[in-house]
Amino acid sequence: MNHFNFKSLTFYGVAIISVLLLFKIVSAYGENNLKAPPTVSGRYRLTLAENLPNCEKSSTLTLNIQQSGIYLNASILSANANADTDEKHSLAGIFRNQQLNLSGKVGKSILCNISRPQNDPLNSVTIQMQLVDKSNITGQLTVNGIPQPLPFTAVPQKVN
Numbered sequence: 001m002n003h004f005n006f007k008s009l010t011f012y013g014v015a016i017i018s019v020l021l022l023f024k025i026v027s028a029y030g031e032n033n034l035k036a037p038p039t040v041s042g043r044y045r046l047t048l049a050e051n052l053p054n055c056e057k058s059s060t061l062t063l064n065i066q067q068s069g070i071y072l073n074a075s076i077l078s079a080n081a082n083a084d085t086d087e088k089h090s091l092a093g094i095f096r097n098q099q100l101n102l103s104g105k106v107g108k109s110i111l112c113n114i115s116r117p118q119n120d121p122l123n124s125v126t127i128q129m130q131l132v133d134k135s136n137i138t139g140q141l142t143v144n145g146i147p148q149p150l151p152f153t154a155v156p157q158k159v160n
Contacts, residue, residue, distance in 0.1 A: 037095050040131065041067040046076075046141075047126040053146055055112035063127070063154060070095045076106045076125070078113050091125065100129040100139070111143065129154060 046061040062077040066089065073089040093102035107120040127147075129139030132157065140149035 010049050025122075037067075038134070040095060040100060040134075041065055043157040044137070046152050046154050046159055048141065049151040049153075051145065052111055052150065055085070060113075061110070062157070064089075065100075066097070072100065072102060074102050074104075074127075076110055078110055078148065091127065093127075095131075098131045100127070100131060102127040108133065 042065060044063040044065065046063050050062075063074055064077060065072055065074045072091075072093045072095055074091040074093070075089045078089065079147040090106060091102040091104035093100060095101075103124070103126045105122040106125045107122055109115065109120045111123060111125075124144035126142040127139060129137050129144075131137060138151065139152040139154060140151050
């Protein structure tokens with residue numbers, strides 16, 4: 001029985017204790033420092049503080065957000081769109097430090113709440129929202145071609 005000499009037992013004992021100690025340190029770090037971001041998935045009713053320039057109607061929009069960790073995909077829909085409308089997610093972004101940043105392209109017909117023309121021009125859009133209270137979120141909408149950002153409030157919609 002040469003397999004159980006003192007050097008071999010010491011080596012395996014130190015290796016096992018090192019692995020267990022490393023596992024304990026990594027687990028403690030993860031529990032203390034790694035937290036999942038709050039859930040922001042869902043539909044939000046966006047109410048703009050002022051009308052978009054070059055739009056006749058006041059716009060109330062629906063922001064549909066899907067979340068995977070800190071990564072976000074979203075789409076802007078007209079307020080009268082059905083809850084089961086399957087719109088392509090044209091906005092992408094990230095959620096960090098309670099701040100949501102989304103950017104992408106949205107059709108002018110959706111922003112102005114008008115019927116969709118044959119070739120709907122797309123506008124580059126950036127949305128920045130600060131998540132302080134999930135029941136009433138404030139933010140700003142920046143549309144390419146409009147000099148100043150438009151403030152808005154976002155209220156989560158109840159799922160029926």
